[in-house]
Amino acid sequence: MSVLVFADSTDGKFKKTAFEVVSYGKKVAEQLASNLVVVTINATDATELYTYGAEKVLTVSNDSLSTFNAKEYASVIEQAAVKESATIIVVDSSINGLYLSPLVAVGLEAAYASNTVSAPSNINPFTVKRKAFSNKAFSNTVISSEKKLIGLAKNSFGIHENMVSGALESFEPTVAVSGVKSESIERVTGTVTIADADTVVSAGRGLKGPENWGMIEELAAVLGAATACSKPVSDLGWRPHGEHVGQTGKPVASNLYIAIGISGAIQHLAGINASKVKVVINTDPEAPFFKAADYGVVGDAFEVIPKLIEKLKAFKAA
Amino acid sequence: MKILVCISHVPDTTSKINFTNNDTEFDKNGVQFVINPYDEFCLTRAMWFKEKQGAKVTVVNVGGLETETTLRKALAIGADDAIRININPTDGLLVAKELAAVVKAGSYDLVLAGKESADYNGQMVPGMLASLVDFNFVNGCVEIEVAGANVTAKREIDGGTETLSTSLPLVIGGQKGIVEEKDLRIPNMRGIMMARKKPLQVSEATGSEASTSIASFEKPAPKGAVKLVDADNLDELISLLHNEAKVI
Numbered sequence: 275m276s277v278l279v280f281a282d283s284t285d286g287k288f289k290k291t292a293f294e295v296v297s298y299g300k301k302v303a304e305q306l307a308s309n310l311v312v313v314t315i316n317a318t319d320a321t322e323l324y325t326y327g328a329e330k331v332l333t334v335s336n337d338s339l340s341t342f343n344a345k346e347y348a349s350v351i352e353q354a355a356v357k358e359s360a361t362i363i364v365v366d367s368s369i370n371g372l373y374l375s376p377l378v379a380v381g382l383e384a385a386y387a388s389n390t391v392s393a394p395s396n397i398n399p400f401t402v403k404r405k406a407f408s409n410k411a412f413s414n415t416v417i418s419s420e421k422k423l424i425g426l427a428k429n430s431f432g433i434h435e436n437m438v439s440g441a442l443e444s445f446e447p448t449v450a451v452s453g454v455k456s457e458s459i460e461r462v463t464g465t466v467t468i469a470d471a472d473t474v475v476s477a478g479r480g481l482k483g484p485e486n487w488g489m490i491e492e493l494a495a496v497l498g499a500a501t502a503c504s505k506p507v508s509d510l511g512w513r514p515h516g517e518h519v520g521q522t523g524k525p526v527a528s529n530l531y532i533a534i535g536i537s538g539a540i541q542h543l544a545g546i547n548a549s550k551v552k553v554v555i556n557t558d559p560e561a562p563f564f565k566a567a568d569y570g571v572v573g574d575a576f577e578v579i580p581k582l583i584e585k586l587k588a589f590k591a592a
Numbered sequence: 593m594k595i596l597v598c599i600s601h602v603p604d605t606t607s608k609i610n611f612t613n614n615d616t617e618f619d620k621n622g623v624q625f626v627i628n629p630y631d632e633f634c635l636t637r638a639m640w641f642k643e644k645q646g647a648k649v650t651v652v653n654v655g656g657l658e659t660e661t662t663l664r665k666a667l668a669i670g671a672d673d674a675i676r677i678n679i680n681p682t683d684g685l686l687v688a689k690e691l692a693a694v695v696k697a698g699s700y701d702l703v704l705a706g707k708e709s710a711d712y713n714g715q716m717v718p719g720m721l722a723s724l725v726d727f728n729f730v731n732g733c734v735e736i737e738v739a740g741a742n743v744t745a746k747r748e749i750d751g752g753t754e755t756l757s758t759s760l761p762l763v764i765g766g767q768k769g770i771v772e773e774k775d776l777r778i779p780n781m782r783g784i785m786m787a788r789k790k791p792l793q794v795s796e797a798t799g800s801e802a803s804t805s806i807a808s809f810e811k812p813a814p815k816g817a818v819k820l821v822d823a824d825n826l827d828e829l830i831s832l833l834h835n836e837a838k839v840i
Contacts, residue, residue, distance in 0.1 A: 344719075344729065369749055372707075373731040373765075376719025379685065385803035386684060388714050401807060406712050407618075410609040412810050413712075419803040425715075453728040454758040457744075461752035469750040473839070497840065509773050515734075516748070521605050521710065522629050522768055530839040541605045547812070551837045553829070554818070564818050569832055573823030585826050589834070 277303040278360035279312045279328075280351050282370060286318035289470065290433060291366040291426075293326050297434040298426050299364045300327030301393045306362070313354040313445065315339050315347065320442055327436035332358075332445035339449065341456045342370050348377035349450035355382055355421075357445075363423045368469060375425050384421035391430035408521050408544035428469075429527040429548065468519065471500035473530040474549070476519060478504035480535020480556065480575055484512035489579045490534065496586045502526065504536045520545035535575050538563025555579070593647040593738065593760075596698065597635045598691060598705035598717065599666050600628035600681075601659035605710055611809045618711075618809070627662055630706020634766040636775050637736065638704055639670045645738065648672050650698065654681045654690050660792060667787035668779030674792040683802035684716030691717065692724040693798045700761065701741075707732055707765035718765035727761040734769030 279299035281292035296312055303310040312328040314320045316339060320331045332354055339346060351374070355363055363384060365371045372388070379386035389405040391412065399416045405427055406413045468474060475494040481487065487501075494501045501517060508518035519526050521541040531549035535556060536542060543566050546552070554567040557574050564570050571578055603609070603623045610619040627635065641647040651666040652675040653659050663674040677690045695703060703722075708715040722729030728743075730736075734753060735746035741760045746753045748767070764770075779787070821829040833840045 344731065369732055369747075372715045373719065373747075376684075376688075376716045377723045377729070379716070380688075380720050380723035386714075386716055386720075387804060388684075388716060403810075406809070407603075407609045408605070408710060408713060410811070411611070412812070414807045414810070416805050416807050417803065418805070454730060454756050457755040457757050459749065459752065459754045461749070465751070467751035515769060516752070518768075530833070530837070544605070551833070551839045553833070564820075566815065567818045568816075568837065569829060570818040570820050571823050571826070571829060572820065578823050578826070582826050582829070585830055586840075589830050589840075 276309045276311050276358045276360050277306065277362045277364065278351070278355050278358055279310065279364045281312050281314050281317070281323055282366060282368060283314060283317040286316060288317060288322060289368070291368055291428055292323070293433045294429070294431055295364050295366045295426050296323050296326040296328050297436065298393065298431045300436050301431070301434075302362055302364070305394060305397060311354070311358045311360065313351060315350060321440065324440035325435055325437055326433065327438055329438050329440050331440060331442050333442050334445050334447060336449065343452050343454065343456065344370070344373040344377060345452040345454065346450050348374040348381060350447045351378050352381040353447040354445060361421055363421070365423065365425055367425050367427050371425065375423060379423045382421050382423070383419070384423040385417045385419040386423040386425065387415050387417055388425035389427050390424045391427045393431065405548070409547035410544055427527065427548065429529070429550070466498065466500040468500045468502055468517070468524050468526060471528055473497045473499035473532070474502050474519070474526050474528045475499045475532045475534070476502035476504065476536060476546070477507070477534040477575075478536030479506050481507075486576075487513065489583065493532075493579055493583050493586070496583055496590065504542055533563055533567070534579065536563060537561045538566055593641065593645060593702060594698065594700045595638045595641060595647045595649045596695060596700040596703045597631065597638050597649060597651045597666070597671065598703065599631050599635070599651050599653045599662060600706065600709040600711070601625050601653060601655055601662040602628045602709050602711040605629065609811070615808045615810065616806070625658075625662060627665055628706050628709045630708055630710070630767055632776060633768055633770050634704035634706055634764065635666055635669060635671065636771040636777060637766065639777065640771070641738065642670065650675060650700070652677070652691065652694055654679060654687045656680060663792060664787050665779060667790045667792070668783040669777050670783065673790055676792065676794050677797055678794055679797035683804045684714045685720055686800045686802045688717050688720035688724055689800035690797055691721050694795070695721065695725045702738065702760060703727065703763040704766055705764065707767050718763050722763035727763045728758045729763045729765070730756055730758060731765035733764045733766045736764060736770060
């Protein structure tokens with residue numbers, strides 16, 4: 275019996291979510307007095323995971339797995355779980371993690387608890403806390419099956435260092451046959467993605483028009499942040515759909531979320547609620563966002579944002 | 593082409609979320625239920641396939657009698673017929689297993705389902721269903737074209753999109769982009785009248801058992817009041833974000 279974690283990498287590099295799921299797996303293994311095994315696919319340096327408690331790392335190096343394919347990747351995880359007699363499997367909640375996890379659950383006949391936000395509150399019965407109702411509530415879910423797949427919500431457990439002297443083991447799974455083939459990938463390069471960003475700078479209709487986004491992009495650049503927008507702004511075509519955050523858009527679970535000229539409709543707040551610290555800048559002190567935010571500035575974005583950019587530049591330079 | 597669209601019956605996105613019976617049940621009192629927004633995008637795309645490519649569109653829901661109003665709305669939008677599987681949808685795998693039985697019995701070519709539901713947001717059912725019936729599967733789908741048995745689909749990835757080629761039979765986990773917000777349809781009077789006469793078949797469940805259960809619900813801890821910073825004193829904001837919140 276062991277805890278198996280899938281640490282995903284892109285172009286060989288781990289994302290922060292990989293360190294978070296390994297940290298989580300370590301914690302669960304301790305709770306169960308079990309051992310932790312991590313599986314990686316084409317990662318350049320899997321020894322990085324020792325820092326977060328990975329005692330044993332299965333490394334898969336296979337050119338036919340160089341592009342993500344949900345069925346192929348799910349099969350690798352399933353084979354690793356069988357090999358290691360894993361009863362708990364942990365996967366992140368990235369777009370790819372959410373794509374492959376249901377396949378793993380069926381393949382292993384494991385119950386799947388997605389959106390899990392904390393370590394098990396109880397081992398018997400096995401109980402985890404999960405997000406529900408679009409971040410408006412949590413459920414305490416009891417998993418009764420022998421095998422359990424946990425989808426860890428991003429930025430929920432955190433990254434915890436726990437240095438161990440680990441070992442790598444080469445693993446050569448069979449590559450599954452998939453009827454889905456990647457033809458091309460179109461990526462906006464040179465910008466921080468909303469999924470990866472520690473900070474997200476988001477703006478709404480208060481900006482009055484797409485021509486005014488220059489200062490939003492500049493503020494984001496100063497903070498190393500991703501840019502995002504509210505639903506009306508993407509529906510109006512001022513900004514691309516990929517920037518829409520909120521209930522039917524992208525979820526945000528950043529450390530810092532700055533909302534500029536966004537009133538704070540319930541659907542918007544649901545999508546960004548998982549962010550740790552929220553700042554609102556709005557002319558209307560009655561805007562609902564002020565009830566959801568940690569810090570607020572009542573003021574005109576066209577005056578506040580340029581000043582904030584100058585002050586942040588000075589702060590960063592100091 | 594036979595299309596099955598999976599429809600979840602969920603609280604309207606503006607609903608206040610409360611619990612009852614010692615925080616073990618969702619309080620439906622005063623809550624308006626709607627077609628899950630992610631499923632509505634899929635249903636609208638199915639209507640396009642019906643009108644342009646002669647597809648037959650069936651909608652299905654796993655749930656109790658109260659969900660039939662939502663299925664009737666899907667029929668009013670233009671689906672040809674509806675199926676309700678009469679079991680409480682307590683667990684993602686249970687729902688997927690019930691849907692798998694429908695898919696196998698109905699020899700569907702394309703199954704469209706929202707990538708998640710607006711209530712439990714599990715993001716489980718489309719992938720589990722695809723796995724159970726051994727169909728191809730594209731999740732987070734923002735574009736789909738079907739030509740014969742060949743399918744070109746785009747899915748959202750971090751910072752962009754990926755174009756995929758695949759084939760029927762296929763399960764899609766769809767989201768906004770598969771159609772745009774402006775393409776969504778409001779049922780008209782004629783559609784509503786016709787929907788009353790369209791077949792809605794109720795099937796008993798196959799007896800799948802749930803492997804998860806919800807012991808209790810809780811709401812996020814109440815938030816402290818917002819700290820307001822004067823627009824002329826942005827140094828204070830920077831200081832708070834740096835020293836207090838420690839996020840810059």
